[in-house]
Amino acid sequence: MSSEQKAVAAVAGGMSGEEWEDHRPAVFGVAYRLLGSVADAEDVVQDVWLRTTGGRLEGVDNRRAWLVTVAARCAYDLLKSARVRREEYVGPWLPEPLMTGPDAAQPVLVDESVGSAMMLVMEELNPPERVAFVLRDVFGLDMTRIAGVLDRSPTAARQLASRARRRITKARDVGEAGIVAPRAEREQVLRTFRAAYECGDLEGLVRLLDPEAVYVTDGGGEVFAARKPIVGGRRLAEVLLRMGRRWRLDNVELVEVGGEAALLCRREDGSVHSVDTVRLRGGRIVAYWRQLTPSKLAHL
Numbered sequence: 001m002s003s004e005q006k007a008v009a010a011v012a013g014g015m016s017g018e019e020w021e022d023h024r025p026a027v028f029g030v031a032y033r034l035l036g037s038v039a040d041a042e043d044v045v046q047d048v049w050l051r052t053t054g055g056r057l058e059g060v061d062n063r064r065a066w067l068v069t070v071a072a073r074c075a076y077d078l079l080k081s082a083r084v085r086r087e088e089y090v091g092p093w094l095p096e097p098l099m100t101g102p103d104a105a106q107p108v109l110v111d112e113s114v115g116s117a118m119m120l121v122m123e124e125l126n127p128p129e130r131v132a133f134v135l136r137d138v139f140g141l142d143m144t145r146i147a148g149v150l151d152r153s154p155t156a157a158r159q160l161a162s163r164a165r166r167r168i169t170k171a172r173d174v175g176e177a178g179i180v181a182p183r184a185e186r187e188q189v190l191r192t193f194r195a196a197y198e199c200g201d202l203e204g205l206v207r208l209l210d211p212e213a214v215y216v217t218d219g220g221g222e223v224f225a226a227r228k229p230i231v232g233g234r235r236l237a238e239v240l241l242r243m244g245r246r247w248r249l250d251n252v253e254l255v256e257v258g259g260e261a262a263l264l265c266r267r268e269d270g271s272v273h274s275v276d277t278v279r280l281r282g283g284r285i286v287a288y289w290r291q292l293t294p295s296k297l298a299h300l
Helices: 002-012 017-035 038-052 064-087 116-123 125-138 143-150 154-173 181-200 200-208 233-247
Strands: 209-218 253-259 260-266 270-283 284-291
Touching: 017 038, 017 064, 017 125, 038 064, 038 233, 064 143, 116 125, 116 154, 116 270, 116 284, 125 143, 125 154, 143 154, 154 233, 181 200, 181 233, 181 260, 181 270, 181 284, 200 209, 200 233, 209 233, 253 270
Parallel strands: 209 284
Antiparallel strands: 253 260, 260 270, 270 284
16 A cells, blocks of 8 residues: 555544554554564554554544554454464574664664563463553553453453563563663674674684573574574584584674664675574673574565
């Protein structure tokens, strides 16, 4: 649909194209946080957009809340089926990289809930818990709306949000999703890491990795990737350098993914090989996540 067609359709539905663009980041944001997939979130955005063209917004006072609620309902249905698919997923699952900052194709709502660490913790929540947490703690919706999305009572919805919040707090306490390192520190560590990687400096990489660092790769069954996490800073550094030589990954860019500095690796022909995100503690990398699945990188 062209921008002109969207504008006409939006006016017919009681929402201007400009107003839709103002709310679109929230619609996409709730869908991505629930699904962990850029492609699926875009499908939800399109579905919500089509619903705005039917003249259903007359008398809607809080249009942002209405749009977020509709997006959450669509995403909730997808999330329940996605959980079934992920039980059959080949190897570890990592979220689809969400480009933010200057690399983003369009405006994106950014906070810690779109970072890799938090997305992985939220993946451990069941669908109702995840919906309740995202709608309440991230988007600030009232329990009546959340209960409607989940087809539960407001009391039950509140309990789900509280249970999810406790699980996330516990994950923060044990370091699975701790406070995000300051931007300057994160960028400095990754710049130094990239320089050591491009020079093949094994010891330089080892110094930047925690001795118990964990390396997780997601190939989705589409490309070769380790089926189990690799543990140990030196072992991780050796694997990265070996893979770099094999694929000739000499073009590594510092980008922003989920509001955090990350590394994008390209092959000699310029195609994207992987997107790497990390978790830091005490200035060293304690978790290194590499997204390799071509279908999850296609939008880049």
